[in-house]
Structure formats: structure tokens, C-alpha cells
Amino acid sequence: MNPRDRLLGALQGAKLDRVPCICPGGMMNMIIAELMQKTGIMWPDAHADVEKMEKLAEAVYEYGMFENYGVPFCMTIEVEGMGAEVDLGNTKIEPHVISYILDTVSDYKNLKSFAVNEGRAKVCTEVISILKSKDKSVPIIGNLSGPISVASSLMEPVIFYRELRKKKEDAHRYMDFVTDQIIAFGKAQIRAGADVIAISDPSGTGEILGPKYFDEFAVKYLNKLIEGLREEYKGIPVIVHICGQMHKVYGELDKIKADALSFDAIVNMKEVKEQMPNRVIMGNVSTYALEFSDKKKIQSITRNVLNSGVNIVSPACGLGLQSPLENIQAILETIEEDSYD
Amino acid sequence: MARSKAELLQMLSDYVFEMEDEEIGSVAQEYIDASHDPLDGILEGLADGMNRAGKMYEEEEYFVTDLLICSDAMYNGLEILKPHVSQNADEDKKTHKCVIGVVEGDTHDIGKNLVKIMLETAGFEVHDLGRDVPLRNFVDKAKEVDADLICLSTLMTTTMPGMKDVVEMLKEEKLHKDVKVMIGGGPVSQAYCDKIGAHGYSANATDAVKLAKVLVGLDA
Numbered sequence: 001m002n003p004r005d006r007l008l009g010a011l012q013g014a015k016l017d018r019v020p021c022i023c024p025g026g027m028m029n030m031i032i033a034e035l036m037q038k039t040g041i042m043w044p045d046a047h048a049d050v051e052k053m054e055k056l057a058e059a060v061y062e063y064g065m066f067e068n069y070g071v072p073f074c075m076t077i078e079v080e081g082m083g084a085e086v087d088l089g090n091t092k093i094e095p096h097v098i099s100y101i102l103d104t105v106s107d108y109k110n111l112k113s114f115a116v117n118e119g120r121a122k123v124c125t126e127v128i129s130i131l132k133s134k135d136k137s138v139p140i141i142g143n144l145s146g147p148i149s150v151a152s153s154l155m156e157p158v159i160f161y162r163e164l165r166k167k168k169e170d171a172h173r174y175m176d177f178v179t180d181q182i183i184a185f186g187k188a189q190i191r192a193g194a195d196v197i198a199i200s201d202p203s204g205t206g207e208i209l210g211p212k213y214f215d216e217f218a219v220k221y222l223n224k225l226i227e228g229l230r231e232e233y234k235g236i237p238v239i240v241h242i243c244g245q246m247h248k249v250y251g252e253l254d255k256i257k258a259d260a261l262s263f264d265a266i267v268n269m270k271e272v273k274e275q276m277p278n279r280v281i282m283g284n285v286s287t288y289a290l291e292f293s294d295k296k297k298i299q300s301i302t303r304n305v306l307n308s309g310v311n312i313v314s315p316a317c318g319l320g321l322q323s324p325l326e327n328i329q330a331i332l333e334t335i336e337e338d339s340y341d
Numbered sequence: 342m343a344r345s346k347a348e349l350l351q352m353l354s355d356y357v358f359e360m361e362d363e364e365i366g367s368v369a370q371e372y373i374d375a376s377h378d379p380l381d382g383i384l385e386g387l388a389d390g391m392n393r394a395g396k397m398y399e400e401e402e403y404f405v406t407d408l409l410i411c412s413d414a415m416y417n418g419l420e421i422l423k424p425h426v427s428q429n430a431d432e433d434k435k436t437h438k439c440v441i442g443v444v445e446g447d448t449h450d451i452g453k454n455l456v457k458i459m460l461e462t463a464g465f466e467v468h469d470l471g472r473d474v475p476l477r478n479f480v481d482k483a484k485e486v487d488a489d490l491i492c493l494s495t496l497m498t499t500t501m502p503g504m505k506d507v508v509e510m511l512k513e514e515k516l517h518k519d520v521k522v523m524i525g526g527g528p529v530s531q532a533y534c535d536k537i538g539a540h541g542y543s544a545n546a547t548d549a550v551k552l553a554k555v556l557v558g559l560d561a
Contacts, residue, residue, distance in 0.1 A: 029499065093446035094499050096473060157451050161406045162413065202496070208451060210404030243527060248401055264527070287498045288528055292536065317528060320498040 002137035003067035004195060010311050011196065011237040011259040013280050018339035019306065021313045021332040022282075023060070024198035025070025026143025028241060028262075029094065029318030030060050034325040036091060038063070044088035047074055047095055048120055054127040061138050065328045066314075068196075069131050070141040072124045075200065078145050078182055079153045081114035081121055092321060102155035105163045108174035111154065114181035116188040125192040132193030139196055142189030146201020146240070147179045147221035148209075154178070157203065164209075164217055171217070179221045183228035190233045197229060198239040199258070205242060206249035215252040218242075226257045239282060243317070250275040265316035269308035281309070284316035290327050291320035298330040306338060346377045350386045353418055357390025358397075360407065362414035369421035379425040387418045391462040395547045405451060408546070412458040437557045439490040440482045442470035444503035449496035452526055455546035456492060463550045465490075476503050480510045483520050489557045492549070493539075495526045504529070505537035512538075521556040525549060 001009075007020045023030035036042050039059045046052040057069045074095040080086040085099040102108065114121070124142075131140050145153075151174060152160045164171045186197055204218035226238050241262035246253060253261065254276050262282040263272065272281055289301055305313055313335060319328065344352070349372045356365040372382050394411040397403035403411075441457055443450045450472040460467050468486055470478055479491050491511075493504045504524050511517045521540040524533070534542035540556055543549040 089446065092499075092502075094497070096446060096448050098448075098473065153448070157449075158409060158454055161451070162409050164406065165410060203449070203451075206404075208405040210406065213404075213406055288530060288533065291498065291501075292533070317498055320501065322502060 004137050004139040007068065007139045007312070008195065008237060011239070011280060013311065018335060019311060019313050020067050021335050022068040022139075022141070023066040023070065023315050023319070024068070024141045024143055024196075024200075024239060024241070025057070025073060026145065026198060027075045027149075027200035027202055027318055028070075028143070028198065028315065029073060030066055030070060030315075031056060031073050031321070032319055032323045032325065032328065033091065033321045035059055035063060035065070038325075043073070043091050044095065047072065047088050048123055050123050050126045050130070053123060054130050057127060057131065063325065063329070064332060065325070067332065068139045068141050070143060070198070071127050072120065072143060075143075075145040075149065076153075077120050077124060078114060078150045078185060081112070081116070081119065081185070082150075082154060082178075082181060083112045084154055094318075097153050100155045104155070104159065104170075105151075105167055105174040106170040108170070108177050111177065114184055116185050121185055121188065125188045128189055128192035128194050140194050141196045141198050141239075142186065142192075142194030144182050144186050144189075144197060144199045144225070146199050146204055146218075147175055147182060147225060148204030148218050149201050150182060151175055151178045152203045161208065164213055175217060175221050176224075179224050179228070182225055186225070186229045187232055190229065190236055196237045196239060198241065198262075199225060200241040202241075202243040205244035206246060206252070207244040211249050211252055214249050215255070219252050219255050223255070223257050241282075246272065254279065260312060262312075262314060263316070269305065269310055273309045280311045282312035282314050283310055285313065285331055287315050287317045287319055287323070290315060291323040293327070295326055295330045298327050299334045302331050302334040303338065306335065343375060344371070346372075346375070346381075349375070349377065350382065350389075353382060353386025354390035354393065357387055357411050357414045357418065358393045360410040360414060362410055362417055365414045365418045366421060369418040373421060373425055379422045382422045383419065383426070387415045387422070388462045391415050391458070395459060395462075395550075399545070399547050405455060408455055408458070415458075415462065436464070436466045437490070437553075437559070438466045438468065438486050438488040439492060439553065440468045440470065440479055440486065440488045441492040442474040442479060442494070443472035444493055444495045444500050444507070445473055445475050446500040446503065447495045447497045448472045449526075450494070452496065452546070453492075453494040456494065456525065456549045459546045459550045460492075460553060463554065465553065476506045476510065479507050480514065480516070483511075483516070484514075488520055490553055491520055491522045492553070493522065493524045495529065498528045501528060501533065504533075504539065508538050523549065523552055523556060
């Protein structure tokens with residue numbers, strides 16, 4: 001079974017020879033310093049250059065880290081496209097927003113429409129089409145930042161969260177606008193050849209919002225985003241990653257129309273499986289352990305994750321750049337050993 | 342009939358706790374107009390309400406967005422009460438100083454802002470460097486204001502190593518004993534805290550205040 005069929009099968013909840021081992025990209029960063037050194041392709045260049053981004057994405061698979069390709073390597077393309085200023089960082093620091101462009105949700109009309117055929121969005125979709133033309137056995141994951149995360153990166157988050165309550169109607173209009181821009185980028189990625197779309201919405205957590213607002217603003221616009229993609233690309237598989245504790249929001253979480261839900265290391269996967277027995281679940285090898293422990297420890301963590309019943313194994317969050325390559329490789333090696341002996 | 346001091350204090354506390362951030366101003370004004378002690382109004386009214394909100398947050402009945410509105414109410418009340426606090430009212434009491442910020446490379450500052458609010462509620466003098474803060478600035482600011490504490494936050498695994506760098510800089514300058522470092526944020530843990538030689542880790546904003554008090558030698 002090739003990695004693409006395995007991932008697509010797992011996303012449908014099918015019974016397979018073994019679980020896939022992936023790291024989507026985007027917020028779920030899969031690039032480490034050791035890989036940059038080995039390939040000679042460095043950040044920040046690889047965030048904005050077609051050939052470099054493509055080669056680095058390929059190296060993740062070639063070096064036995066994960067069974068997928070994934071771009072981009074950041075979560076700033078959407079906000080940059082809407083006018084925020086982004087610092088691309090360096091070999092140690094990921095791209096991040098350096099200036100906000102809105103003072104209030106009510107000013108959303110001042111935002112630029114995201115031209116997905118320009119700039120780094122275009123770099124990203126070009127990379128996807130090149131990867132697609134080369135190897136059809138490895139799944140290509142296109143990454144999007146979730147609506148709350150994008151909306152709270154265009155303005156001061158404290159004001160944003162406050163205005164979800166105080167200026168509810170404008171907040172909804174703002175979220176609508178932002179979600180439409182993300183849909184456009186997602187569609188461009190699928191058009192270019194992405195097999196799967198992964199959406200990370202780290203700022204839209206139940207812990208920050210509480211169940212009511214999680215439902216009203218996070219779930220609602222994640223679903224609008226997913227439905228928007230599927231309007232044109234029926235059945236495109238979608239993974240949604242959310243950070244933080246979930247036990248207060250299982251009911252709301254289960255409304256998200258993604259094929260798979262991904263969680264961070266704080267979440268007990270057995271509990272998730274009990275609460276939502278019919279969902280395809282992805283996770284959650286501790287990125288802290290991946291960076292600071294050793295191969296042996298990763299083997300045992302991977303076995304625990306497998307035993308918890310996840311359908312797809314992945315890191316719990318973005319990888320720390322100083323994570324040793326052999327620790328990352330140990331996840332996939334362990335899955336293979338345990339499945340075929 | 343005019344409301345008693347006790348009633349007004351209760352209202353100040355309740356209005357913070359119940360997120361009445363617009364209505365609280367008139368209560369604070371009534372309190373001042375009746376010539377009650379402004380410091381009592383802050384500590385037994387506003388801060389009391391914020392502490393009650395903090396308890397609800399610990400019990401997961403309140404969430405981050407709730408605390409933000411509660412703190413708006415607190416600061417709105419504070420704006421009216423504070424100018425009336427006489428300069429020497431709390432001079433004999435040592436104020437503990439704290440430098441806080443999100444480490445370089447990370448712009449997620451919700452957690453940091455909450456910790457700042459709760460530390461201010463607890464009476465700390467907080468110097469907020471904001472987000473994406475160059476590491477050197479933490480040490481420079483701590484020296485400048487003679488801080489007791491540096492609070493570092495990050496939500497990203499990729500920027501965690503910056504916390505270690507700050508601890509190392511303090512060691513180099515032999516400030517490590519005088520300036521305590523506490524860390525927090527999604528991917529951070531007690532294990533990481535021990536590993537990099539920081540003085541303490543807390544998992545949330547209310548624990549952060551307890552930890553800060555212990556670190557500066559106040560009763561938690």
C-alpha cells in the first residue's frame with residue numbers, strides 16, 4: 001500500500017495494513033534544523049522560493065521523517081495576503097506577523113482581498129503542482145490557517161476576543177470575510193493538486209473561548225471553510241488541528257465537519273475515542289519529547305499513541321527546530337516495526 | 342437612600358465578577374463621591390471581584406474571554422479610584438517588580454496578558470515588554486527597573502529555546518539569584534523549567550500569581 005492510499009484510507013476510517021505517520025506542515029511544522037543542514041536549504045529562503053520550498057518538502061519524506069509532503073512551512077501567508085506585515089524569520093525563528101492592520105473588527109472592509117495568484121500563495125501552489133507532477137504515491141497536504149487564528153493575527157487578539165462579545169454582528173461579518181479569503185487559498189491549493197487540506201486553528205480553542213463562543217465562532221467558521229472548499233471540490237479530505245484541552249467542548253467539537261481531528265499532547269486520546277467513537281483521530285506524539293528526549297523514549301511514546309487507538313500518528317504540535325532527526329525518524333520506524341513483525 | 346460602603350464594595354466586586362465593564366464606572370464614582378477610602382475600593386472591591394473571576398477560571402466555569410471582560414471592568418473602575426489614592430498610602434510597603442513578555446519569534450500574547458492582569462491584581466508592578474521580544478531586552482529591562490521577577494511566555498515549541506537563553510544571560514551577569522525567572526505557555530512544562538534552570542513554571546494565570554508570590558518571598 002502506498003502512503004497516499006494509506007492516508008486517504010485512514011481519513012475514511014478504513015481498515016489498513018498499518019496507520020500512516022504524517023506531519024501536515026503549516027502550523028504543524030515538520031522542518032528541523034538538521035534537515036536544513038543536510039539539504040543545504042535554509043529558512044527563511046524556503047518560505048518564498050518555489051524550488052527551495054519544493055526540495056525541502058520532498059526531503060521530509062526522503063529522510064524517512066513523515067509519509068507526506070506538506071506546504072507551506074508557516075501560518076502567515078493568509079494574513080500577509082490580507083495586508084499584515086510579516087517577518088519571515090530566520091533559521092531559528094518561524095515567520096510571524098509584526099504589525100496588525102485593524103484596530104477593531106468593524107474595520108474589516110479595509111482589508112485587502114487575498115490575491116491567491118500572487119506572492120507566497122503562488123509560490124505555495126506552484127510547489128504543490130510540481131510535487132504532484134513528480135510522485136503520485138506520496139500524499140500532498142495543503143495547509144491553511146483557521147479562521148479564528150487568521151482573524152486574531154490581523155488585529156490585537158485581546159481586542160478581537162473582547163469584540164466577539166461586544167460587537168457580535170461586526171465580528172461575524174469580519175469572520176465571514178476572513179473565511180472567504182481562506183477558502184480562496186484552499187481552493188487554489190486543491191486546484192494545484194493537494195490531496196488533503198489541513199486546517200490549524202490554534203487560537204480558536206475551547207480553553208480561550210469557552211463552549212458557547214467556541215461553537216459560535218470557531219466551529220461555525222471552520223465548517224463554513226470546509227463547506228466552502230467542498231462546494232467546488234466535493235469530498236476533499238480535511239484534517240482540523242485544534243490546540244489545548246478539549247474536555248469542556250466535546251459536544252461542539254463533534255460538529256466539525258472534518259474527516260479527521262488532530263489534538264495536542266495535553267489531550268488524552270483514549271478519552272477522545274470514548275467521547276467521539278466514530279471520529280477519525282490524529283495525534284499526538286509530544287513535540288517536547290521529540291525535541292528533548294531520545295530515540296528509546298520516542299519508541300515508547302509512539303507505542304502508547306498507537307495503543308490509544310489513533311487512526312493517524314502525527315506530532316502533537318509543530319516540531320521544535322532543534323529536534324534531532326533520529327528522534328523524528330523513530331516514530332515511523334516504530335510504527336513499521338510494530339505493524340509488520 | 343445612599344448606599345453604604347459595604348454595599349458599594351460588594352457592587353464593585355460583583356460588577357467586575359459579572360463583567361459589567363460599562364456600568365462599573367458609575368459605581369466607582371458613587372464610591373468616591375461618598376468619600377470612602379479609594380484603596381479599600383481597589384483591594385476589597387475591584388481586586389476581590391477579579392480574584393473571584395480567577396477562581397471561576399480555575400474551576401473552568403470562566404474562560405479566557407470572560408477574564409478579559411472582567412479585567413476591562415476592573416481597569417475601568419481603577420481609572421476612577423486610582424487618582425484618589427494618596428501618594429504615601431502604600432509607600433511603606435515594598436512593591437515587587439516584574440518584567441513580562443512573549444519571547445522573540447512568537448506573537449501569541451493572550452496567556453501573557455492574563456498573567457499580567459492577575460499579577461497587577463495581586464499588587465505587583467508589571468513592566469510589559471509585549472510580544473516577539475528580543476531576548477536581551479528582558480535582562481536589560483530587569484536591570485533598569487530592578488525587577489524581582491522575569492516572566493517569559495511562549496505558545497510555540499520553536500521559540501522555547503529563547504527562554505533558556507534568557508536564563509543563561511542572567512547567569513552570565515550573575516543576576517540569576519536576584520532575578521527569578523518563571524515560564525509558561527502551551528508547550529512549556531515543569532520538566533523544561535528544570536532543564537533550563539528557570540525558577541518556576543505555572544500552567545495557568547492564577548497559578549502564575551501563586552508562583553510569583555512564592556518566588557519573591559510573599560505568602561502564596
